[in-house]
Amino acid sequence: MSVNQKLLDIQQELKAPKNQFNSFGNYHYRSCEDILEGLKPLLKKNKATLIITDELVLIGQRYYIKATARLIDAETGDFIETTAYAREEEQKKGMDGSQITGASSSYARKYALNGLFAIDDTNDSDVTNTGENKSNENKTSSKQQTKNTANEMKCSKCGVEITQAVKTYSEKFYGKPLCQNCQKTEKKQGQ
Numbered sequence: 063m064s065v066n067q068k069l070l071d072i073q074q075e076l077k078a079p080k081n082q083f084n085s086f087g088n089y090h091y092r093s094c095e096d097i098l099e100g101l102k103p104l105l106k107k108n109k110a111t112l113i114i115t116d117e118l119v120l121i122g123q124r125y126y127i128k129a130t131a132r133l134i135d136a137e138t139g140d141f142i143e144t145t146a147y148a149r150e151e152e153q154k155k156g157m158d159g160s161q162i163t164g165a166s167s168s169y170a171r172k173y174a175l176n177g178l179f180a181i182d183d184t185n186d187s188d189v190t191n192t193g194e195n196k197s198n199e200n201k202t203s204s205k206q207q208t209k210n211t212a213n214e215m216k217c218s219k220c221g222v223e224i225t226q227a228v229k230t231y232s233e234k235f236y237g238k239p240l241c242q243n244c245q246k247t248e249k250k251q252g253q
Contacts, residue, residue, distance in 0.1 A: 065135040068108040069142055072133075073180045076100050094172040097181065109136045114174065116167050121231070125150045127163065129170035131178045145242065146173035147227040173225040217241035 063071075078100040080090040098112075105112055110133055117128045127150065132143040148170035151162055175181065216223055218238045232240040236248050 063108075065110070065133065065138065065140040065142055068110050068135060069133055069178075071108055072101070072104045072110070075104055076179055076181070078179075078181055092172075092181075094168050094175060097172065097175045097179070101175075101179070110134060111136055114171050116170065118163075119147075122234070126227075126231070127166040127170040129167065129174040131171070131174035133178060142178070144174050144177040146170050146177060146225050147231050148173065149227070149230065170227065173227050177225060215239075217244050219244040219247075 076097075078092050078097045080092045081096050082091050082093050083089070084091065101112060113132045113134065115130050115132075117130075119126050119128050126147045128145055128147050130143055130145045132141050134141040148166040150166045215226065215229060217240050219240060220243070222241045222243075224232075224239060224241050228242060229239045232238065232245055236245060240248060
């Protein structure tokens with residue numbers, strides 16, 4: 063079985079429920095740890111391993127955490143990987159520098175896992191949370207906002223879905239939402 067087939071099988075079987083709850087924003091979400099908990103038995107079943115790495119990169123004047131999620135076929139060594147970026151906040155109330163980096167790392171890792179394992183987070187708080195308590199009226203508008211946001215989370219060139227971190231990065235450097243492949247193409251054309 064190829065690494066692509068193993069990835070497909072894992073994507074189809076993976077259950078990663080939103081087990082976490084944010085009482086301040088009144089929403090459920092899934093953490094990186096929730097995703098990993100769902101993945102471990104599937105990795106064993108499919109004879110695959112997962113390695114997630116972080117790298118601090120300076121882009122312009124800001125630091126980003128670049129996370130790479132790599133699925134490796136334990137039988138052949140073949141692999142598939144995705145990367146995702148999360149920007150470090152310069153300051154965040156109540157957090158020191160290491161906590162800010164850790165939070166950015168968690169987001170970047172989660173986005174990389176979402177991309178690799180086709181986990182849809184369009185209803186997650188990272189995309190839709192406005193920080194307000196929701197009345198019945200707000201729930202309706204929130205659903206509409208989610209649909210609009212989901213439409214905006216696509217590459218403007220090829221239409222592939224992208225994460226918020228990729229969208230933010232590409233808009234900053236290319237002026238439009240682009241997937242990582244189209245960013246590479248734009249970069250080559252610009253040289």
